[in-house]
Amino acid sequence: MTTKLALLFSLCLSVGALMLACGGGDTANTGGTTASGDKIGVAECDEFITKYEACVNSKVPETARSMVKANLDAMRTAWKKAAETPQGKAGLAQGCKQALDQAKTTMGSYGCSW
Numbered sequence: 001m002t003t004k005l006a007l008l009f010s011l012c013l014s015v016g017a018l019m020l021a022c023g024g025g026d027t028a029n030t031g032g033t034t035a036s037g038d039k040i041g042v043a044e045c046d047e048f049i050t051k052y053e054a055c056v057n058s059k060v061p062e063t064a065r066s067m068v069k070a071n072l073d074a075m076r077t078a079w080k081k082a083a084e085t086p087q088g089k090a091g092l093a094q095g096c097k098q099a100l101d102q103a104k105t106t107m108g109s110y111g112c113s114w
Helices: 002-021 043-059 062-082 086-108
Strands: none
Touching: 043 062, 043 086, 062 086
């Protein structure tokens, strides 16, 4: 279980680093924050979040679920911020696809099917 959580944490760090590299330099806010919905506005990221949440809610043991959900919320926040710029959106498409591929491995041990 500790190995799984370490892999999830490293996934979050990797995605966060990608977000910083993909255009986090524009600090101007062009219209408020996104509503509290789950959508990022990048198909690959929205697919990742939908599948990942389904896995977490149905397969991850309750003892680890809150930590995994907190990591997902942090990714969602970073992705929404990155999606505010065209450069960020372009990087997110690839980054979220990689996150999904990585999650297939890390979350497969919980019995999740993608």
